[in-house]
Amino acid sequence: MSKAALYDFIRQQRSFLCVGLDTDMSKIPDFLLEHEDPIFEFNKRIIDATHDLCVAYKPNLAFYEVLGSSGWESLQKTIAYIPDTHLVIADAKRGDIGNTSQYYAKAFFEALGADAVTVAPYMGRDSVQPFLGFPNKWVVVLxxxxxxxxxxxxxxxxxxxxxLYEKVMRHCMEWASPDELMFVVGATHPEQFEHIRSFCPDHFLLIPGVGAQGGDLEAISKAALNDHCGVLVNASRSILYASKGADFADAARAEAKSMQAAMDKWILS
Amino acid sequence: MSKAALYDFIRQQRSFLCVGLDTDMSKIPDFLLEHEDPIFEFNKRIIDATHDLCVAYKPNLAFYEVLGSSGWESLQKTIAYIPDTHLVIADAKRGDIGNTSQYYAKAFFEALGADAVTVAPYMGRDSVQPFLGFPNKWVVVLxxxxxxxxxxxxxxxxxxxxxLYEKVMRHCMEWASPDELMFVVGATHPEQFEHIRSFCPDHFLLIPGVGAQGGDLEAISKAALNDHCGVLVNASRSILYASKGADFADAARAEAKSMQAAMDKWILS
Structure with a gap:
């Protein structure tokens, strides 16, 4: 998905919500455990209940890898089920020497079919660069x-x-344009957003930490939005586990709807 | 595996070699491609050919994840095949918020049965700590x-x-003892080993970069070994792909043997 297409979709949905699919076998409703693939069944219902309220889904790999190869299958099915209109962010926080990062890039962009992958910057330029240059794919650097x-x-x-985080951002901005690079900036650091926008006005920011982690959507929107929105706000647990009962999908929808409604006023017509 | 058991095994094998299982479908001999699981077949033969010359195996997750759920299965079979005597290091370079790192720890220590996992430190203390406290398991911080x-x-x-790397090491040394924490230090920085040993005398160092990446085994051994060896030297491509012919396992053995022979003199009786 190009940056322009993402912004168009944000305006269409009146939302910059990303739903984090941190699907935890011990937290999903008991009745789903009877299904052959409870993780996929849960995700499917969450996606059905929220797709008109969000623009992106972000499965966190840890919750799938803990289940071994069957978890990987649940993830593949989930990504295939997400509508093509939505951005799929594989929250993998990968990063390795160049030769190896290249395989991670293929794993997420080609084998899994994700649109974006989160990358840890500690190993520097040649650990990040192999993720760049895939058409319409995104690298989201921590x-x-x-x-x-x-x-x-x-x-x-x-x-x-x-x-250090600013040095990381400034280096990465030399390596890639706002058309293929985003940054993770947590909602728990609201005091940093104004400063970040002073040296990084154009890149999309993926903002976790709203919801269960306590970040403030209003404060973030005020400080971080730019003229093409430039923000994806992620919520995971607060949506997925809004209820543990049979009504979990309705409860998830209500929570997503409440966030979307709060986002609406920040989006230009 | 405890630190004492690891040192005993190093003395028994007369080796501190770790064989990196960076198994790449495009680099393994063609005749293996006929097998149902070429990756596992290749690994099995490499393990058969090298297990008496090394003390550890280190599969890098990227090479398995690029194949999706079938790659994960090849990895599970490979880890199950490695003799119980040997340390299995899942080279995953993971790290996430505490809630999530806990799932990665379970994925590698429990679901996969690895003895050690590599962890990226960029996210700080609560991203590293969930990997600690598993009996006889190891965290290997970049x-x-x-x-x-x-x-x-x-x-x-x-x-x-x-x-920064020293700050990372000093912080981690406050969080965990040399009985459960190792560090990755590349062989391509030989000038740093003496300094590292001045503030980190006791921890095991996992040293990649010998072999294809050009690090010097003699220089590293001289500067990095401590009184319980304290070093695992990893080689991946130089062993795995010593030959692309039918003799690949013999060629891998010859390369591993040459490294083991060079290590022998550094190991106390």
Whole structure:
């Protein structure tokens, strides 16, 4: 999906919501466990209940890999089920030496058919570059993450007088354009968004940490949106597990609807 | 495997070699492609040909994930086939928010049955800690990697007056003991080993970059070994693809034998 197509879809949906498919066997409703593939059954119903309220889905690989090859199959089926209109972000946080990152890129863009993959930048340029250059695919580099541990290294001052996350972003911006590169910036650092937009006005930001992790949608929208929206806000647990009962899909829809409604006013006509 | 057991096994094998199972469908001998599971067939023969010359195997997940669920099955079969005496390092370079890292830890330690997993430290403490505390399992944190991109961020000076990789190591050493924590330090930075041993004398170092990437085994052994060996040297491509013919396993054995012979003199009796 191109950047222009993504923005068009955001305006059409009146939403910049990304639903995180962190599907956890121990948290899905019991009655689904009777199905041959409970993970896929759950995802299918979540997708059915939310696809008109969001623009992207983000399965986190950990929740599938914990189930071995059957988890990988559930993931393949889930990605195939997501409407072609929606951006599929494989939240994999990969990164390896160039020779190896190339295989991860193929795994996610070709074998799985994802539109985007999250990448960890610690290993530098040749670990990120093999993910670039796939037409209409996106690399989403971890910049400032939503967890407490983001303070250990990402906020550490660098010789250039900027924190590490900013150095990472500035380097990556030299390697790739806003047409194929996004950054992860956690909603738990609202004070950083204005600064980030001062040196990174055009790139899409994928923003986790709203919902279960407590980030504030209003504050983020105010500080982070640009003239082509430029923001995808992810919620996972708050939507998926809004109810553990038979009404889980309705409850997920209500939660997604509430987020979409809050997003509507920020989207230009 | 405990640290003491690992050192005993190193002395028994007269080797601190780790064979990297970066098994690439496009590089294995053609005649194996007729088998139902060429990746497993290749790995099986490499393991048969090298297990008395090494102490560990390190499958890199990228080469299996690129094949989807069937790749995951090949990996499961490979890990089950590796003798219980040997350390199995899942080279996955994972790391996510705590809630999610916990699932990766289960995926590798429980579902796959690996003894160790490589972890990327960019997301900080709560991304690393969920991998700790599994009895006789190991966390191998990326410190200074073997690729050119290691210079982009890992060697950047921090406010504490040390490069980022050292800050990462010092933080991790506060979180875990040498009984469950190792570090990845690439053989392509031989000048750093003496310094690393000055502040990190006891932890095992997993050292990739010997072989195809050009690191020097003698220089590394001299600078990095400690009184319990403390080093695992990995070679992948130079062993796996020593020949592309029917003699590939013999050629792999000859290459592993040559490395083991060079290691012998560094191991105390």
């Amino acid at each position: 910049a400032l993450t939503s967890n407490a541990g983001s303070e250990d290294f990402q906020l550490s001052q660098q010789p250039e007088g900027v924190p | 410190a200074l990697t073997s690729n050119a991109g290691s210079e982009d961020f890992q060697l950047s000076q921090q406010p504490e007056g040390v490069p």
